[in-house]
Amino acid sequence: MEMWIPEKAAEIIRVLMNHGFEAYAVGGCVRDSILGRKPEDWDITTSARPEEVKRIFPRTVDTGIEHGTVTVLMDREQFEVTTYRVDGEYTDHRHPKEVTFTASLEEDLKRRDFTINAMAYNPETGLVDIFQGIEDLERKIIRCVGDPGERFDEDALRILRAIRFSAQLGFVIDDATKQAMSERAETLKDVSAERIRVELVKLLVSAYPEKIREACRLGITRVVLPEYDAIVGVEQHTPNHIYDVEEHTIRALCNVEPESVLRLTMLLHDFGKPIVKKTDNGRDIFYKHPEVSARMCRDILRRLKFDNHTLDRVYRLVKWHGLKYLPNDISVRKALNRVGQDIFEDFIKVQRADISAKNPKVVDEKLAMLAEKEKIYRKIVERGDCFEVKRLAVNGRDLIQSGIPQGPILGAILERLVELVIEDPELNEKERLLEKASQIKDDPSIFDEKQYFFEP
Incomplete structure (x- = not known):
């Protein structure tokens, strides 16, 4: 199999080989290239030790030299070059206590998480696929390298990464891998909030954000986002709804564009409903649920160490997502005053996604009214009306x-x-x-x- 490699990455591989070392592009860049996707980064693995890499290339940075990683600078581009290694004992479900360098590419690939990420490529020798990564790509399966329990015991974050790759690629997770994920979900408590946040956002902005439902069924959200579990099965007996809160949330999530603030808003917008739910004569009432959801949203985003800018925008969008206003100048100006012009475009997108996930009998009428409000909003801004x-x-x-x-x-x-x-x-x-x-x-x-x- 031939695969295109950027010239600078290919040059690093050539230079290492000319000095008598093995070198390969490895991991996600190989996977994405085979799938026809553009890799974000090109990582290189080599038999050369870190000190040898530093000696060969004039411009390097000691990124993680204790783990064998040196960043090689080629003009303005950066490439991580990591020595073949075998990881030692993992004591915190995240990091090995020590690493041992090896001369064997196979030993290095054995320590990687999933088969589709354990392929290496060199323009001269071609593809190295010891663990049937190509076959799993063709079958659209996420499967651990070797024993899945061992892989997740080594690094609990891999549990979330499996869901994230499934969401990004539209793949299913191998049964043995899935079982090990469920059995070890509790170990995610040992992973930092920052790392959880990164994987959660990647999942949400993926092509299949509904995979968060699978994370719930495997017991993952119970550890990293327990508020999600609380919305499962919460019925909504109202004229506006035919789906339970979880199903409505999933549909709203899929109805909005894949941008982190919007997807976070749709995930969190109804988290307060289980808390405020009351039933009167067979009709469910969720009084002030946007305000309760907003307070919960603020706590969740703080817990997951989100930046203040994201927290502010998501909090306000959740708080105002259900605001009722009419399609006339006065009412829209009032809405602009409450919501804020800086997020009003997103506010409209959020309301559109929310409406589209409601009872199909009310959707067309509500969307038509929202379209009228949007037209009025744009005229108000164009005229320069005062609303703040x-x-x-x-x-x-x-x-x-x-x-x-x-x-x-x-x-x-x-x-x-x-x-x-x-x-x-x-x-x-x-x-x-x-x-x-x-x-x-x-x-x-x-x-x-x-x-x-x-x-x-």
Whole structure:
């Protein structure tokens, strides 16, 4: 079998071979090339020791030299070159206590996770496929190299990686591999939150995010995302729904584009439903579930060490995903004020995905109404309507100069002025707003909590 290799990666292999060493492209880049996918990285394995790699190539970085990995710099590109190795005992279900370098490619490939990742390629010798990786690619199967229990005992993260590869490639997991995953799911508690997060996001933005259902059935989410297990089998006897919460979530997840914030939002958007569910005369009620789901979302994303930018956007999208508003200028401006223009495009995508996963009898009408709201939103933005404080014709300094004291009342008055301008855009003139501010400064109701209405 011939396989295309980028020139710089091929040059590293040639140079190592010219110095008397073996060298191969290995792992995911070989798998993806065979599948016709573009590899993200090109990793190289070699019989050369790290110090020999450093001596041969003028520009290197000691990436993980204790484990045999040196990064070779070719112009502006980086390639990880790792010495053939045999891993020692694993004591934490994640890292070997020590590694031993070997001259055997076969020994190096034996330590790898799945057969489809245990193939090596060299332009001169061709493909090395000791564990029938090609056959598993053709059969579309994820299967461990050797004994699956041993592979997962070595590195528990491989349990999540199996689900992730299944989701990315649309492959099924071999029965023995699946059984070992289920038996050892509890060991995922030893894996760092950061590593769990990376695999979860890759699964969610994959071509088959519904594979998270399999992660649940194997006991994996019980360890890494127990909130998911709570939505399984939660019925929704309402006019808007015919699916239980899990099925609705899966369908909504598949209905939105594969972007991490959107997929996270659809995964988490109804996690609060089991907590708030009440039944009245045979009809289920999920009062304030978006707000409860948002609080849960914040806790989950913090636990998994997500960055603040992602946390903020997902939290707000979950909080507002069920906001009820009408297809008219005033109502859409109010929605923009609540949700925020910075996420409003995503908010529309989230609502579209959510609606599409509801009772088919209500979907067409709701989607048509959402399309009308989107048209109005775009006209509002194009006109430059005021729907937030920064668009007012007055600011805090203007109010202070007019005699309104600094403090909470200042912000409350600005918010009330925005509400008035949303209702009547012609009010957005400095003198008229200052007059209104003077009239409402002594009104205690300006501190009343706003009431919002959500889809059930």
